[in-house]
Amino acid sequence: MENMLGLPPLASVHGAGIDRLLGWVHWLMAVLFVGWGIYFIYTVIRFRSARQPKADYVGVTSHYSSYIEGGVALFEAILLIGLALPIWATVKNDFPEESQATVVRVVSEQFAWNIHYPGADGIFGKTSLDLLDAETNPLGLDRSDPYAQDDITTINQLHLPVNKPVIIHLTSKDVIHSFGLPEMRVKQDAIPGMSIPVWFIPTLTTAELREIKEDPNVTFEIACAQLCGLGHYRMRGFLTVETQEEFDAWLAEEAAAQQEEAGDDDWW
Amino acid sequence: MSTHGDHQEMSFWRKYIFSQDHKIIGLQYGITALFFLLAGFTMMMMMRWQLAYPGQPVPFIGGLLGEDNAPGGIILPEFYNQLGAMHGTIMIFLGVVPLAVGAFGNYIVPLQIGAPDMAFPKINMTSYWAYFLGGVIMMVSFFVPGGAANSGWTSYPPLADIATMGQTFWLFGMIFLITSSLLGSINFITTIIQLRVKGLTWMRLPFFVWAQLVTAFLLLLAFPSLEAAGVLQLMDRLLGTSFFLPSGLVVSGQILEVSGGGSPLLWQHLFWFLAHPEVYVLILPAMGIVAEVIATNTRKPLWGYKSMVYSTIFLGFMSFVVWAHHMYLTGMGTAISAFFQTTTMIISIPSVVILTALLLSLWGGSIRFTTPMLFALGFLPMFAIGGLTGLPLGLAAADIPLHDTYYVIGHFHYIVAPGTIFALFAGIYHWYPKITGRQLSETLGKVHFWGSMVFMNGIFMPMFVQGLAGVSRRLWDAGEQYAHASGVLWTNEWMSISAWLLFVFQLPFIYNILRSLRGPKVESDNPWQATTLEWATTSPPGHGNFATPPVVYRGAYEYSVPGHEADFLPQNQPEKG
Numbered sequence: 001m002e003n004m005l006g007l008p009p010l011a012s013v014h015g016a017g018i019d020r021l022l023g024w025v026h027w028l029m030a031v032l033f034v035g036w037g038i039y040f041i042y043t044v045i046r047f048r049s050a051r052q053p054k055a056d057y058v059g060v061t062s063h064y065s066s067y068i069e070g071g072v073a074l075f076e077a078i079l080l081i082g083l084a085l086p087i088w089a090t091v092k093n094d095f096p097e098e099s100q101a102t103v104v105r106v107v108s109e110q111f112a113w114n115i116h117y118p119g120a121d122g123i124f125g126k127t128s129l130d131l132l133d134a135e136t137n138p139l140g141l142d143r144s145d146p147y148a149q150d151d152i153t154t155i156n157q158l159h160l161p162v163n164k165p166v167i168i169h170l171t172s173k174d175v176i177h178s179f180g181l182p183e184m185r186v187k188q189d190a191i192p193g194m195s196i197p198v199w200f201i202p203t204l205t206t207a208e209l210r211e212i213k214e215d216p217n218v219t220f221e222i223a224c225a226q227l228c229g230l231g232h233y234r235m236r237g238f239l240t241v242e243t244q245e246e247f248d249a250w251l252a253e254e255a256a257a258q259q260e261e262a263g264d265d266d267w268w
Numbered sequence: 269m270s271t272h273g274d275h276q277e278m279s280f281w282r283k284y285i286f287s288q289d290h291k292i293i294g295l296q297y298g299i300t301a302l303f304f305l306l307a308g309f310t311m312m313m314m315m316r317w318q319l320a321y322p323g324q325p326v327p328f329i330g331g332l333l334g335e336d337n338a339p340g341g342i343i344l345p346e347f348y349n350q351l352g353a354m355h356g357t358i359m360i361f362l363g364v365v366p367l368a369v370g371a372f373g374n375y376i377v378p379l380q381i382g383a384p385d386m387a388f389p390k391i392n393m394t395s396y397w398a399y400f401l402g403g404v405i406m407m408v409s410f411f412v413p414g415g416a417a418n419s420g421w422t423s424y425p426p427l428a429d430i431a432t433m434g435q436t437f438w439l440f441g442m443i444f445l446i447t448s449s450l451l452g453s454i455n456f457i458t459t460i461i462q463l464r465v466k467g468l469t470w471m472r473l474p475f476f477v478w479a480q481l482v483t484a485f486l487l488l489l490a491f492p493s494l495e496a497a498g499v500l501q502l503m504d505r506l507l508g509t510s511f512f513l514p515s516g517l518v519v520s521g522q523i524l525e526v527s528g529g530g531s532p533l534l535w536q537h538l539f540w541f542l543a544h545p546e547v548y549v550l551i552l553p554a555m556g557i558v559a560e561v562i563a564t565n566t567r568k569p570l571w572g573y574k575s576m577v578y579s580t581i582f583l584g585f586m587s588f589v590v591w592a593h594h595m596y597l598t599g600m601g602t603a604i605s606a607f608f609q610t611t612t613m614i615i616s617i618p619s620v621v622i623l624t625a626l627l628l629s630l631w632g633g634s635i636r637f638t639t640p641m642l643f644a645l646g647f648l649p650m651f652a653i654g655g656l657t658g659l660p661l662g663l664a665a666a667d668i669p670l671h672d673t674y675y676v677i678g679h680f681h682y683i684v685a686p687g688t689i690f691a692l693f694a695g696i697y698h699w700y701p702k703i704t705g706r707q708l709s710e711t712l713g714k715v716h717f718w719g720s721m722v723f724m725n726g727i728f729m730p731m732f733v734q735g736l737a738g739v740s741r742r743l744w745d746a747g748e749q750y751a752h753a754s755g756v757l758w759t760n761e762w763m764s765i766s767a768w769l770l771f772v773f774q775l776p777f778i779y780n781i782l783r784s785l786r787g788p789k790v791e792s793d794n795p796w797q798a799t800t801l802e803w804a805t806t807s808p809p810g811h812g813n814f815a816t817p818p819v820v821y822r823g824a825y826e827y828s829v830p831g832h833e834a835d836f837l838p839q840n841q842p843e844k845g
């Protein structure tokens with residue numbers, strides 16, 4: 001059933017469970033709707049007044065409907081306990097060790113995604129509101145902090161290595177946004193004043209996505225999923241999933257580019 | 269002026285404008301609500317232009333929208349967001365609930381319980397005028413600098429806290445509207461408990477009255493949290509508090525000078541504590557109307573009346589413990605989400621029981637396909653689609669890809685639009701003869717029904733497709749920016765055309781209502797040959813409703829009783845000696 005629902009191509013490990021749940025729920029919905037529908041159409045034809053001049057005071061006496069309702073409740077309970085609760089527990093509790101994962105901070109704002117990598121030392125450099133500059137330092141990163149020297153920041157460009165867990169720490173500078181990765185079956189509100197972690201394991205590279213969609217230019221996208229102002233519609237970010245080598249190379253490139261920029265600021 | 273007896277002749281103002289008569293007040297609510305429904309519909313039609321043809325100037329009226337809202341007739345994202353927030357607000361709080369509760373409830377409930385009026389006629393009048401004022405404040409907000417509220421009908425902070433002046437108007441408007449509902453709910457509860465005539469025991473009440481009773485409790489107990497939240501948000505906006513504003517906010521590169529330390533999630537809890545019961549306020553009166561129309565037009569009792577009553581009460585109770593299913597993605601853990609998923613799954617049971625009882629009520633009936641019956645029948649599968657699509661949303665893991673997408677919009681619109689609004693149409697066709705003493709044209713009614721049925725589905729069915737593909741809601745350009753949306757955006761044009769054609773098919777309805785006022789008087793006070801007490805008096809009922817208070821001898825749906833020649837036994841008809 002999940003293949004018939006028109007979902008985006010699946011690109012994460014936990015997403016398979018979500019798709020399976022969606023499939024089963026939609027089967028339940030379809031069976032109920034078709035079942036009720038057949039009953040309904042039959043009934044309005046069979047009991048139209050021309051064919052049924054006198055109504056039956058008592059009507060339905062059998063208890064089929066109670067058994068069906070009981071069955072539906074049971075099926076819902078099975079979906080809830082067997083699929084829904086365990087999947088949510090996995091998503092919320094089974095975080096990988098940070099040392100085994102790609103760790104990223106994403107700080108949303110009106111209307112862009114600030115991506116912050118901790119760099120080789122694995123530690124995020126300090127940020128400060130006072131250092132914040134909308135153009136040159138949207139994260140307020142304190143470059144004088146030794147841990148910040150190797151941090152990498154981008155705007156709207158998230159890169160991740162395939163088949164390796166990723167932990168994203170989400171927050172916002174201004175209003176509630178929501179970090180959505182449709183193919184990854186990831187969605188998490190980014191709430192100012194809170195840092196909310198989300199994790200997943202990407203299983204499809206951008207190259208593989210391009211093959212599936214037969215489009216050499218398509219990319220994974222970050223979609224904002226909470227009304228955040230007049231630019232909500234254009235808060236599109238880009239996710240690239242690549243091999244570990246490609247990812248390391250990209251990180252190195254970005255580091256070099258940002259060192260160069262930092263170097264340009266030296267005026268002595 | 270609350271007892272019948274001797275009156276001085278009342279002035280026009282006392283009789284028709286500042287009336288304390290529940291029938292006049294009901295009509296005031298009804299006419300006002302229908303105008304607001306039209307206003308909300310018009311806003312939607314404008315939004316649907318922008319969604320079908322993003323960036324294209326709106327034809328005919330584009331120039332009238334103002335350069336601030338739509339330069340060159342092209343709707344700006346700011347204005348689109350105003351239309352979105354106000355469409356939702358107006359439809360729910362100024363349209364559907366005032367029509368379902370303020371109009372139908374006020375007019376019909378006292379009649380169905382044999383009472384001369386509501387228990388508190390002055391409070392009744394006050395509640396209408398509070399609604400009217402709230403509505404004026406809401407509409408005026410379009411004309412203040414920055415325009416109307418634009419943070420969704422949900423008004424989440426920090427966005428709503430820092431939004432333009434229109435949000436302040438929204439908050440003041442809501443305070444008036446909530447006050448109106450609270451006053452009304454006290455009236456309904458007291459009236460139904462205290463003013464039932466002799467013989468009208470609880471289990472002989474028409475289901476419509478039960479539905480209005482539970483609805484009144486929902487309004488009474490749930491609205492205070494939004495009233496409080498609204499005051500808190502007003503204080504954040506006007507008095508420098510930070511109930512909902514955390515520390516360290518930076519907007520457009522500037523540090524926000526607020527005290528901080530607040531919580532955006534606090535608003536969400538207070539808001540949804542009302543807004544979830546609110547959706548049952550939207551559906552219960554509609555189910556009540558459908559039940560009345562089905563019993564009358566099948567000529568047999570409702571099947572499972574008792575289970576419907578108990579389910580309605582249980583539903584009302586459960587509606588208070590599911591609210592955070594709107595908040596699954598706010599960082600909720602496993603324990604709390606397990607609680608809310610469980611309560612949400614449980615609450616689907618009484619809904620299914622009520623729908624099943626209505627469906628089973630048809631079996632064995634002698635079905636007359638009058639216009640009210642067509643709308644009541646149409647309600648059933650449409651509500652089924654709406655209710656069923658709530659299932660994946662109610663399970664947190666399945667909600668992850670569907671949250672805040674068009675799937676949600678499709679889900680709730682199926683329930684409210686071809687759901688509740690169809691039931692309200694059924695009610696208008698059903699009770700028009702009682703209210704006006706005239707009949708609506710069946711031919712125009714059937715045109716209204718079939719056109720509405722087709723085009724409601726044309727608008728809302730494709731939304732599930734869009735939502736499953738990942739298209740977010742509240743996007744000015746319908747999601748054009750996103751590659752994952754590209755395969756499904758072609759549906760927008762058809763959805764918009766359906767919306768405009770849906771409007772066209774409301775024209776015969778409007779014409780029918782107005783023209784039939786001057787049609788021939790209906791001879792019978794009870795043209796549908798129905799059993800409930802409103803049909804046991806004149807059309808329209810006079811002041812005080814009943815010449816002498818009726819006495820009730822039987823249940824509300826004694827149709828086709830074996831051993832009786834007539835196929836209906838009115839509730840107030842004495843047993844033969």
